[in-house]
Amino acid sequence: MVSENPVDVVTLSPDQLLVLIVRAEKHKQLVWTAGRVLKEAALWKRVRRLDYEERKKVLKGIASQLQALASQGILQRRVERQSIGYGNEIGFDYVGNDSRRT
DSSP states (O other): OOOOOHHHHTOOOHHHHHHHHHHHHTTOOOEEOHHHHHHHTTOHHHHHTSOHHHHHHHHHHHHHHHHHHHHTTSEEEOSSOBOSTTSSBOOEEEOOOOTTOO
């Protein structure tokens, strides 16, 4: 039996993350945090079952991807920390026009 890494099961690729943000933004404007991404991607319950270190790894990975989108001008980082999802997270607003929009 092949065992999957639990962190890999709840990880989004950068393209999947961008598609998720663009689709959600068509309906409502959101503040994007790692916790918000997990909720919008319906991965919240899976992540909650991970141990602390695995959850931390997932959240840091998503936060890093959000920061990468900000450096590309697709998201804009908020000055104040946000308490969405896991609390006291870096928040981002969607501002970009990206060629991969769906």
